[in-house]
Every structure is written in C-alpha cells, then in structure tokens.
Amino acid sequence: MARLIIVRHGNTFDKGDTVTRVGGRTDLPLSASGLAQADALANHFADTRFVAAFCSPLMRTRQTARAMIGMHTGAPA
Structure with a gap:
C-alpha cells in the first residue's frame, strides 16, 4: 500500500534571533x-x-x- 508523507521544513529562525515577517516566497535557509x-x-524515516x-524551489x-x-541515495545533504 502506498503512503503519502507530508512534512514541513524546519525552523528558519533560532531562539534569540530577531524574527522578521517572512512571506512564502522569502528564500531563507x-x-x-x-x-x-x-x-x-x-533519522525518523531512515527505514x-x-x-x-x-518540494518547492525554496532553499529551506x-x-x-x-x-x-x-x-x-548517498546524495549530499
């Protein structure tokens, strides 16, 4: 049976960073x-x-x- 796994990208700001309003097209790492x-x-999906x-073309x-x-795949992360 096929499964569809949907995940959201990780954080673009860390605790203590000045958070700015970010639009969906702002290309933050x-x-x-x-x-x-x-x-x-x-690690969770290792198996x-x-x-x-x-994914979208955004860096994050x-x-x-x-x-x-x-x-x-052995592809560079």
Whole structure:
C-alpha cells in the first residue's frame, strides 16, 4: 500500500534571533535548529523507502528534503 508523507521544513529562525515577517516566497535557509530538525526527520524515516520526493524551489524546503532522501541515495545533504 502506498503512503503519502507530508512534512514541513524546519525552523528558519533560532531562539534569540530577531524574527522578521517572512512571506512564502522569502528564500531563507534553515537555521541551526532547523537543520537539526531536518536531521531528526532523516533519522525518523531512515527505514522508509521513498519512491519520489517533491518540494518547492525554496532553499529551506530543499535542505529539508535533501536531509530526508540523502540517507537513501548517498546524495549530499
């Protein structure tokens, strides 16, 4: 049976950062805590075989997706 897994990208601001209003098209990278969240997702899904992965072109979504599928493909995270 096929499963659809939907995840949200990690944090773009860390505790203590000055949070600014961010629109959906603002291309911010993951913060240190966001990278840790992406790594936690990768570990959680380590035994999951992905047939396909889709994300928006924004840097934070690509970083999250790469962390998740990088474990399976050997692709750089």
